[in-house]
Amino acid sequence: MSATGIGAPVRRTEDFRFITGKGQYTDDINRAGQAHAYFLRSPHAHADIVKIDTSKAKAMDGVIAILTGDDLAADKIGGLICGWMIHNKDGSPMRAGGHPALAQGKVRYVGDHVAVIIAETYQQAKDAAEAVDVTYKTLPAAADIDSALKKGAPVIHDVAPDNTVFNWHLGDKAATDAAFAKAKHVTKLDLINNRLVPNPMEPRAAVGDFDAGTGVFTLYTTSQNPHVARLVLSAFIGIAPEHKLRVIAPDVGGGFGSKIFIYAEETVCVWAAKKVGRPVKWTSDRTEAFLSDAHGRDHVTHAEMALDDKGRILGLRVNTKANLGAYLSTFSSSVPTYLYAPLLSGQYNIPAIYCEVDAVYTNTAPVDAYRGAGRPEATFVIERLVEVAARERGEDPALFRRKNFVTQFPHQTPVIMAYDVGNYSASLDKAMDMADVKNFGKRKKESERHGKLRGLGYSAYIEACGIAPSQAVGSLGAGVGLWESAEVRVNPVGTVEVLTGSHSHGQGHETTFAQLVSDRLGIPLDQVSIVHGDTDKVQFGMGTYGSRSGAVGMSAIAQAIDKVIAKGKKVAAYALEASEGDIDFKDGRFSVKGTDKSLAFGEVALQAYIAHKFSGQQLEPGLKETAFYDPTNFTFPAGVHICEVEIDPDTGVTRIDRWTAVDDFGVVINPMIVEGQVHGGIAQGVGQALLEGAHYNKDGQLVTASYMDYTMPRADDLPSFAVGMTSTPCPSNPLGIKGCGEAGAIAAPPAVINAITDALGHENISMPATPQRVWQAVQQSQRKLAAE
Amino acid sequence: MYAFNYQRPKTVRQAAGLLAKAGGDGKLLAGGQTLLPTMKQRLASPAMLIDLNQVDGMGGIELKGRNLHIGAMTKHADVANSHIVKTAIPGLAALAEGIGDPAVRNRGTIGGSIANNDPAADYPAACLGLGATIVTNKRKIPADEFFTGMFDTALEDGEIITKVIFPVPQKAAYEKFPNPASRYAMVGVFVGKKGSDVRVAVTGAGANGVFRLPEFEAALKTRFNAKSLDGLSVPADGLNGDIHASPDYRAHLIGVMAKRAVNKALGK
Amino acid sequence: MASVTMTVNGKTVTATIDPRTLLSSFLREHLRLTGTHVGCDTSQCGACVVHVDGRAIKSCTALAVSLDGAHVTTIEGLASDGHLHPMQEAFREHHGLQCGFCTPGMIMSAVDIVNRKGAMLDEHTIREELEGNICRCTGYHNIVKAVAAGAQAMAATKVAAE
Incomplete structure (x- = not known):
């Protein structure tokens, strides 16, 4: 391994601009003559719009235009789309209600977009928004799953009179029923997977621009996948054909899923730029982000696990109700279905699984993918069930898991997935060792001596990522293919530009991708630059989410590099006057086998461009190759996290005393960056388990609409993490990479809750396990003890 | 804006x-x-x-006899780091050190905090728990008469707080249970003992802002020890309830925080 | 409109501005110093932290007009003579940033912590002192390491300079 090659903890090349304040985020971009947009949002969760009177507001200082849904309709601008078709049990398609970028006749959640005010300054736009007179006829609201499914519930979309988007299922019901019929023990749990707000630190922003001379629109936006944004804005929403629309996602300050989606605001900004003849800029404030960024999770689940007399899992039955909010966001329908149920087998050998999911409209913000997307929900179900089953049987939870682990690979689960490779016991052993599980009893006694409760919780998670083979996702309803593209441009002097469809918004691609190129081409890291996030530069790409940039995006680069080397050999053969078959490429040099004749990579690049040694009929000049890589399977990162908590029973405060993570990500390009991804994921998972929860009141008002009420994890909420790795290289991509971006967020919540319930001695606690809830649970245990 | x-x-x-x-x-x-x-x-x-940032004579920390004078525009960080405050009333310095976060403490002022009387602010508990006097451009107002309700004070139109005078106690401490999200006090209890007088003031919990606990004070007057509070409880009626803490939980936390404050005051 | 003069990163600037201009807006929009970020509306996230007269403050919660005569240092003014500040170096060396959005405020707060608390900072102190800075990417693990190392590097640089 070289100091900068694969496996080296190279310091990030992108950091310089960030630590010096020279990053270029969307809100840092200002176009000459730009105007500012402010969105007038619905204060009601559910209402008919009777009338919008803009006359007074239009006359105010600085106001350029006020546009509404009627203007969108007049320009034949289409609605926002959901790009994943789910079919009901009976084969009929899901019921997708219309989703106009500005409301047309009705608002369906607090924060829904009613009108946009464009003015010379942001303050003027905001001032004018208050003068827009909207007459609403308020309707009863259904702010949660239960209210939406109740008889006589308000109808949110006419297309779904019972507010059900779909009734979907996966697995073999008969086989699962049979497994339960012969069970010796059944463990049952009711679980709530709490609703979260993603909260990347950079709020969303957009700058729309229109060049009247060329007819080209440009949209600068906070996106994880600018090409998908362009595709949707062109082909579905109809802003402009793709060759007349450029989407640029510059530095993006975190996404965690919430910047995958194509939102109303960027649609309106780019459309309005032509309409008002000025660049139009919008930047979300934090409360707008809470109201209108797509939220995550929000499942209510009843789950049952069937066991035989030896504690082996026979079957799993899961019934989930998933809140999708007021509209179907871009990938929302895939999250509680194909990103969820196929992971319910966890790391375990489970012969029969049946899962039913009812997806529900409510008068709340749309719900879509958030770090982990479906897989944290699945892991929470299986890892809580396994833990409780072990406790009910009086078995050690680690041994119980080990007994049920999948040990033979490949392993076909009853829910689509074919696990390719893994060694789950290896991660468990290493984690138990690092966490010093054997001395937990001593620590527990020590805590008791100080009046504290101590608990230990496991989470043995698996996820499917590197999403995924296009044929596979297509057969499951995806509207797009999920390959990735790369273009490796070698310049005449031998420096390299890699254009990738993966987008970096914190993941460090500019470093890891360059490490791969440096390693493969034998050139120094600083001779490589990674270009991403601009549809005018990169031909096409599917973007970054689902921990796919390493496994899919880098594999595309590797393929393009292979082509560069192959072409380089041809060039070298002419230049060195040898036959192509005799050319070797190693450590950055093309050489003729068995001779001392060789050329450095840069020299061959120059030969390729000057083309003096071969004719155009023999070989095309230049050195630039493209690859579209489509993997053969999902990847299956897996691992074991162990959380140890100490609870103050007087206040209910839970302190995480130690955290151990052992993950198998296959081949790791940059361990420093991978560990950083694990840390961040754990923090978000701990956030879900202990701190975070989006809360709507019964009228559909978002109570947690700022950091005053929504608890973000802070430095003093968390411990340092002990991170270890095991490795079984992934066989389904050329690099052996599995992906690491979501692991922590997937693993962490059940580890925390298993630790807390271990400390409390009962299972009755829901997320987030706030001090109040833990205190109430302690009271409950004490009452129970007193009664005994 | x-x-x-x-x-x-x-x-x-x-x-x-x-x-x-x-x-x-x-x-x-x-x-x-x-x-x-x-x-x-x-x-x-x-x-x-x-x-008020360029108004003269509104800052400064001075010990005059057995009274600590703090100018209204004194920043939280300056109270927290003041050698005078740390020596005279360490519990007050510690309270200031726990307000907001470091950047907030570098801007926020004692006068601003008191005048606003946010029901979750820390300083009102210290004023009430120490029996402070709030000095304005017009008069002196005892803390007991100053805090009149949520975001409401005895300040009249045109009245400006210029300083706060804290009698130096023998013992004093503040214990805060922060709101997990905002980090404002969800329950904060200040205890102060001066001679035979004991004061217990609670912030964060009351629907009408900061208030005293006469029962707790009476028990602590008998013996200034956390054990004296055993068996005492605060009724949940009239306490705030929100997604982070019900009135019941707040009532419970008042008891726990009060005991911890007493222990802290005793150096335990 | 109101007039304000202040020194920003060593340069004197005078401007006539709407009095409701926050220091963060003044820096970002009038001076085009976009390294100072705004991540919330309630002065909690700390992405906007800058130094005013040597002390860390949240620039989204200060009026620019109120800081007439002040000396302001932003992330752009932290490096000197082309050399990164030791705290900037420490964040890079210890991978104390991912998306980079909270980083300017985080670094400005970290420098302020060292100015107030000295070079020997334990983990508990660092975590408590970072209460006013939210990061969504790193889980704080590497930020804590970076601040501890940066603190020592700042002390070493100071010793070397003396």
């Missing part, structure tokens, strides 16, 4: 004059750590903003 007329007086008298001129539509800007966020959210819309 709505537009406002900005004024930067140099003296308390000028400031008071401007405040009078503004009628009910003037607001004083001290550290701005609560006022500015409120104005940004358009929940406050003063027509005139009178900036």
Whole structure:
């Protein structure tokens, strides 16, 4: 391994601009003559719009235009789309209600977009928004799953009179029923997977621009996948054909899923730029982000696990109700279905699984993918069930898991997935060792001596990522293919530009991708630059989410590099006057086998461009190759996290005393960056388990609409993490990479809750396990003890 | 933020004059750590903003006899780090060290905090728990009469806090249970013992802002020890309830925080 | 409109501005110093932290007009003579940033912590002192390491300079 090659903890090349304040985020971009947009949002969760009177507001200082849904309709601008078709049990398609970028006749959640005010300054736009007179006829609201499914519930979309988007299922019901019929023990749990707000630190922003001379629109936006944004804005929403629309996602300050989606605001900004003849800029404030960024999770689940007399899992039955909010966001329908149920087998050998999911409209913000997307929900179900089953049987939870682990690979689960490779016991052993599980009893006694409760919780998670083979996702309803593209441009002097469809918004691609190129081409890291996030530069790409940039995006680069080397050999053969078959490429040099004749990579690049040694009929000049890589399977990162908590029973405060993570990500390009991804994921998972929860009141008002009420994890909420790795290289991509971006967020919540319930001695606690809830649970245990 | 007329007086008298001129539509800007966020959210819309940051003679920390004088524009960080405060009333310095976060403490002022009387602010508990006197450009107001309700004080139109006088106690401490999200006090209890007088003041919990606990005070007067509070409880009626803490939980936390404050005051 | 003069990163600037201009807006929009970020509306996230007269403050919760005569240092003014500040170096060396959005405020707060608390900072102190800075990417693990190392590097640089 070289100091900068694969496996080296190279310091990030992108950091310089960030630590010096020279990053270029969307809100840092200002176009000459730009105007500012402010969105007038619905204060009601559910209402008919009777009338919008803009006359007074239009006359105010600085106001350029006020546009509404009627203007969108007049320009034949289409609605926002959901790009994943789910079919009901009976084969009929899901019921997708219309989703106009500005409301047309009705608002369906607090924060829904009613009108946009464009003015010379942001303050003027905001001032004018208050003068827009909207007459609403308020309707009863259904702010949660239960209210939406109740008889006589308000109808949110006419297309779904019972507010059900779909009734979907996966697995073999008969086989699962049979497994339960012969069970010796059944463990049952009711679980709530709490609703979260993603909260990347950079709020969303957009700058729309229109060049009247060329007819080209440009949209600068906070996106994880600018090409998908362009595709949707062109082909579905109809802003402009793709060759007349450029989407640029510059530095993006975190996404965690919430910047995958194509939102109303960027649609309106780019459309309005032509309409008002000025660049139009919008930047979300934090409360707008809470109201209108797509939220995550929000499942209510009843789950049952069937066991035989030896504690082996026979079957799993899961019934989930998933809140999708007021509209179907871009990938929302895939999250509680194909990103969820196929992971319910966890790391375990489970012969029969049946899962039913009812997806529900409510008068709340749309719900879509958030770090982990479906897989944290699945892991929470299986890892809580396994833990409780072990406790009910009086078995050690680690041994119980080990007994049920999948040990033979490949392993076909009853829910689509074919696990390719893994060694789950290896991660468990290493984690138990690092966490010093054997001395937990001593620590527990020590805590008791100080009046504290101590608990230990496991989470043995698996996820499917590197999403995924296009044929596979297509057969499951995806509207797009999920390959990735790369273009490796070698310049005449031998420096390299890699254009990738993966987008970096914190993941460090500019470093890891360059490490791969440096390693493969034998050139120094600083001779490589990674270009991403601009549809005018990169031909096409599917973007970054689902921990796919390493496994899919880098594999595309590797393929393009292979082509560069192959072409380089041809060039070298002419230049060195040898036959192509005799050319070797190693450590950055093309050489003729068995001779001392060789050329450095840069020299061959120059030969390729000057083309003096071969004719155009023999070989095309230049050195630039493209690859579209489509993997053969999902990847299956897996691992074991162990959380140890100490609870103050007087206040209910839970302190995480130690955290151990052992993950198998296959081949790791940059361990420093991978560990950083694990840390961040754990923090978000701990956030879900202990701190975070989006809360709507019964009228559909978002109570947690700022950091005053929504608890973000802070430095003093968390411990340092002990991170270890095991490795079984992934066989389904050329690099052996599995992906690491979501692991922590997937693993962490059940580890925390298993630790807390271990400390409390009962299972009755829901997320987030706030001090109040833990205190109430302690009271409950004490009452129970007193009664005994 | 709505537009406002900005004024930067140099003296308390000028400031008071401007405040009078503004009628009910003037607001004083001290550290701005609560006022500015409120104005940004358009929940406050003063027509005139009178900036006190260049007014002379509103800062400073002085020990005069057995009384600690703190100028109204003194920043939380300066109270927290003051050798005088740390020596005279360490519990007050510790309270200041726990307000907001370091950047907020570098701007926020004692006068601003008290004048705003946010029901979750820390300083009101110290004022009440130490029996402080709030000095204005017009008069001196005992803390017991100053805090009249949520975001409400005895301050009259045109009245400006210039300093706060804290009698130096024998023992005092503050214990806070922060709201997990905002980190404001969800329950904060200040205990102060001076001679035979014991004061217990609670912030964060009451629907009407800071309040005293006579029963707790009586028990601690008998014996200043956490054990004296065993068996005492606070009724949940009239306490705040929100998603983070029900009135019951707040009532419970008051008991726990009070005991911890007593222990802290005793150096335990 | 109101007039304000202040020194920003060593340069004197004078401007006539709407009095409701926050220091963060003044820096970002008038001076085009976009390294100072705004991540919330309630002065909690700390992405906007800058130094005013040597002390860390949240620039989204201060009026620019109120800081007439002040000396302001932003992330752009932290490096000197082309050399990164030791705290900037420490964040890079210890991978104390991912998306980079909270980083300017985080670094400005970290420098302020060292100015107040000295070079020997334990993990508990660092975590408590970072209460006013929210990061969504790193889980704080590497930020804590970076601040501890940066603190020592700042002390070493100071010793070397003396």
